[in-house]
Amino acid sequence: MREADRHPRIHAYLDGELDAAGSRAVEAHLAGCDACRESLGSSRALGAALSTPAPPPAPAFVVAVRARALHRGLPLAPLWWRGLPVAWRAGLTALAAVSLLAGARLGREVAAERAAAADLAAALDAPATAALLAQIPPDTTGAAR
Amino acid sequence: MGFESASMEPADGADLMARVARDDEGAFDALVAAYAPKLLRFARRMLGGDAAEAEDAVQEAFVRVWRARRRWRPSACVSTYLFTIVARLCLNRRRWLARRPALDPIEGEGAPAQPGDAAPGPERLAVSRQLGAALAAELAALPRNQRAAILLRHEGGLRYDEIAAALDTSPGAVESLLSRARARLRSRLAGWVSEGNPGSRG
Numbered sequence: 001m002r003e004a005d006r007h008p009r010i011h012a013y014l015d016g017e018l019d020a021a022g023s024r025a026v027e028a029h030l031a032g033c034d035a036c037r038e039s040l041g042s043s044r045a046l047g048a049a050l051s052t053p054a055p056p057p058a059p060a061f062v063v064a065v066r067a068r069a070l071h072r073g074l075p076l077a078p079l080w081w082r083g084l085p086v087a088w089r090a091g092l093t094a095l096a097a098v099s100l101l102a103g104a105r106l107g108r109e110v111a112a113e114r115a116a117a118a119d120l121a122a123a124l125d126a127p128a129t130a131a132l133l134a135q136i137p138p139d140t141t142g143a144a145r
Numbered sequence: 146m147g148f149e150s151a152s153m154e155p156a157d158g159a160d161l162m163a164r165v166a167r168d169d170e171g172a173f174d175a176l177v178a179a180y181a182p183k184l185l186r187f188a189r190r191m192l193g194g195d196a197a198e199a200e201d202a203v204q205e206a207f208v209r210v211w212r213a214r215r216r217w218r219p220s221a222c223v224s225t226y227l228f229t230i231v232a233r234l235c236l237n238r239r240r241w242l243a244r245r246p247a248l249d250p251i252e253g254e255g256a257p258a259q260p261g262d263a264a265p266g267p268e269r270l271a272v273s274r275q276l277g278a279a280l281a282a283e284l285a286a287l288p289r290n291q292r293a294a295i296l297l298r299h300e301g302g303l304r305y306d307e308i309a310a311a312l313d314t315s316p317g318a319v320e321s322l323l324s325r326a327r328a329r330l331r332s333r334l335a336g337w338v339s340e341g342n343p344g345s346r347g
Contacts, residue, residue: 009320010324011320011323011324011327012305012320015298015304015305015323017304017305017316017320039327039331042331043327043331046299046327046330046331046334047298047299049276049280050280050295050296050299050300051299051300051302053182054182054183054185054186055182055186056181056182057181057182057185057200061177061181061185061200061204062174062177062178062181064200064204065177065181065203065204065207065208066170066173066174066177068204068205068207068208069173069207069208069210069211069212070170070173070211
């Protein structure tokens with residue numbers, strides 16, 4: 001897979017992550033290495049293909065975002081939560097995950113609960129919660145659209 | 146650690162966000178309109194081509210931005226901030242979608258437009274569409290961290306340290322992810338993506 005990447009910093013060079021000395025070193029290497037020059041050129045072309053202008057969304061999208069942001073629901077990550085000790089947060093998070101499992105078994109509003117729990121996990125940046133959620137077999141829930 | 150880079154920033158992004166932080170709903174609408182196109186395409190690629198999931202993820206991201214507006218730090222880069230939130234939401238959703246290979250090509254996507262090529266002929270359009278489809282399929286087939294890294298780099302314009310923060314990893318690991326992602330995409334898209342001639346194939 002990496003046959004052409006003979007210089008270890010060629011991607012950092014391409015992405016402008018090297019200082020002046022590092023860039024000069026890569027450029028000196030490039031002058032004498034066809035494989036690296038080719039790799040650099042096709043990586044640049046790939047980047048250009050990925051960063052073309054994106055088509056505008058339907059106007060309804062902006063309206064939908066406004067409706068969701070301004071007129072719906074409770075805050076996802078309230079400040080009181082951030083103020084709790086870590087042990088409390090872990091306990092409550094585990095409780096939420098267990099509740100989610102129970103809900104999934106009962107088959108009630110599973111999709112909504114998964115979404116809520118995923119929101120919680122994302123809001124809290126809690127890898128432990130995400131790992132717990134990942135263990136729930138998707139097939140038991142029918143949550144997929 | 147911050148979001149200070151400004152490579153992909155629309156000129157008025159920081160101003161819009163500053164007004165959003167002061168509860169300006171009109172500025173929020175403008176922020177959504179300005180950043181939604183890029184974020185929607187990014188989310189769609191992150192989620193294997195699923196347009197409905199992508200819309201939902203981007204909506205959710207903006208909802209979070211609105212709710213957290215009072216905690217906005219003016220030193221941050223708006224674009225980096227938004228891409229980071231969307232990336233994390235998409236990575237959270239990925240496990241639901243893992244078993245579903247959805248490889249829809251993305252509408253309107255394709256080879257970079259050539260300057261002065263205002264009216265591309267039918268041949269060029271067809272090639273663009275094929276490249277768009279091939280690119281979407283190969284992106285969907287990448288390991289998720291590689292996909293996230295290369296999309297955050299090229300669509301979001303994030304620096305390595307910013308990508309590392311978004312993915313909970315180190316800048317060195319980001320360099321490695323990008324190296325592997327590019328090597329794989331180059332080999333799978335050989336002929337489409339060649340030096341100085343993107344989007345052409347015999």
